[in-house]
Amino acid sequence: MIEKSINIEDVLSLPLDPKEQKKAVEEKVPCVAEGRLKVYDPNTNNVKKFLELLQSRLNRSVVGSMTACVHCGMCSEVCHYVLARPHDPTMVPAYKGDQIRRIFKKHFDWTGRIIPWWVHAGSPKNDEDMNRLKNIVFGTCTGCRRCTLNCPMGVDTAILVRLTRGLLTELGIVPEGVFVVSKDQWETGNQMGVTEDEYLETLEWMSEEVGEEIGDPTFKIHVDKEDCDFMYTINPREVKYDPRSIGHAAKIFYAAGESWTMPRWGWDMTNFGLFSGDDKLGAFVAKNLYEAAKKLRAKRIVISECGHGYRSTRWEGYNWAKYSQDISSESVLVTLIRYISQGRIKVDPSKNSLPVTFHDSCNIARSGDLTEEPRWILKRVCTDFREMFPNRADNFCCTGGGGALSMVEYKPLRMEVAKIKAQQLIDTGAKQVCTICHNCVDGLGDLIRHYKLDMQVVQVLDLVANALVVPEKKEEK
Incomplete structure (x- = not known):
């Protein structure tokens, strides 16, 4: 049995060679070495360990969100869980934050030590309390941060939720789906357990498909080609369930005469560490990707x-x-x-004539910086683009965010609160909803089937590839 958890320094010192790295991971990472996330002796006091871990992860942003909430209720006006269940106080973001906040106040704030009853300070007493905490932070929040935008005090409830998830993950108190995906990403370098052979065979297959479509039998998706303009990274779902999206990207890059490659290792740009709160897994996946680009001397x-x-x-x-x-x-x-603005590719919007609306993904709009870019593209590759309201940073979550798709035990609640998003889609009158996220494709697909909507989910790459005017054989760089 592993005596202690692997730390960040251990992760960053793992060998970069895939075979050596895999061997080291099998020896050092608990969920791979022992087939479980929990690394402590069963007799260990989980509550005590939880408090020790919490103390080690306190920083200014965490403490700020722990102490700034004034319970004004503004967060309840924008959370899709609350809007779908308006009479359930346990759905309010402030309530969810209070579950870790009360523990913080009890052990790390003087008011909670002196007058705990006044500030509602308290401490988990046993594993039953820890499991209740698990169900709240994993089952009733997708980390969309819509509440954060509406908070006058700047409280980031998603930070507190992710922090708590990370502490519970460290103790192995997590939904089964979180364990499985985390283990796969540690063990295979990608969150769907895609083997190297599966990956390379898919790229070879897509090379043949694209070559046939563009009339160039010599076309090839390069793997580990050095000194390219860029290294292209993908979601494992593209290999496992939607290889056409790889083909669409390859077709567009070909038309643009682009110099690009895909890496043999470090190709998964998803990172379940963001959802599970595990910074060590986050570091492991991110470093593999950055090092792959560095090794290939890709410009970006x-x-x-x-x-x-x-x-x-x-x-x-x-x-x-x-x-x-x-x-x-x-x-x-x-x-x-x-490509479009420089005239490197030509598109014909008449090829996409169905009414299409756009869903802003939480991590790209609210937690990112891309809101106008997808609209700029859609208005050039479609004839009937319809805006969804609210939109951009105010848009509602697809309900599949925060790793929710991997946690089947919470699906009934997820589908119940999805009625908010479903109504948003219905109001557009569109036949297609476009997104720029494979996670959202599945989240939106679930609710469309559940509420029997007459709508299909597409992605920006799908529409651009469909509108693409493919030139005659064009030499790639």
């Missing part, structure tokens, strides 16, 4: 369509992996805009 990293993947790769990953930003990264949306 281009990130495929994924909300949390974009946030993790472009923003959070550098902090988790303690990595200097000497390699820039950008969303594939920015790449597409460059």
Whole structure:
């Protein structure tokens, strides 16, 4: 049995060679070595360990959100859980934050020590309390941060939720789905357990498909090609369930005469560490990706369509992996805009004539910086674009965020609160809802089936590829 948890320094010192790294992970990472997340002896006091971990993770942003809430109720006006269940006080973001806030006040704030009854300070007493905490932070919040935008005090409830998830993950008190995905990402370098053979075979298959479509039998998706303009990173879902999105990107890059490659290792730009609160997993995945780009001497990293993947790769990953930003990264949306605006690709919007609306992904709009870019593209590749309201940073979550899709035990509640998003979709009158996130594709797909909506989910790459006017054989750089 592993005596202690692996720490950040251990993670960052793991070998970069895939085979050596896999061996080291099998020896050092508890969820892989022992088939479980919990690394402490069963007789260990989980409450005591929880408090020790909490103390080690306190910083200014956490303490600020712990102490600034005045319970004004503004957060309850915008949370889709509350809007769907208006008479259930346990759905209010402030209530969810209070579950960790009361523990903080009891042990790390003088008011909670002296007058605990006045500030509602308290401490978990047993594993039953810990499991109740698990169900709140994993089951009733997607970390969308809509409440944060509406908070006059700047309280970031999502930070508190992620912090609590991370503490529980450290103790192994997590939903089964979180354990499985975390283990896969540690063990295989990607969150869906895609093997190297599966990955390479899919790229070969897509090369043949695209080559046939563009009339160029010599076309090939390069793997580990050095000194390219960019390294393209994807969501494992694209390999496992939606390889056409890889083909669409390849077709567009071909038309633009782009110099690009995909890495053999470090290709997964998703990062379940963001959802589970595990900074060590976050550092592991992010470092593999950055090091792959560095090894191939790529000028930059281009990130495929994924909300949390974009946030993790472009923003959070550098902090988790303690990595200097000497390699820039950008969303594939920015790449597409460059192609269209510079005339490197030509598009025919008449090929996309169905009414289409756009869903802003939480991690790209609220927690990112891309709101106008997708609209700029859609207005050039579609004939009938319809805005959704509210939109941009005020948009509602697809209800599949925060790793919710992996936690089947909470699906009934997720589908219940999805009626808020469903009504938003219905009001547009569109036949297609476009998104820039594979997680949102599944989240939106679930609610569309549940509420029997006459609508299909598409992505920006799908529409651009469909509108693309493919030139005659064009030489790639």
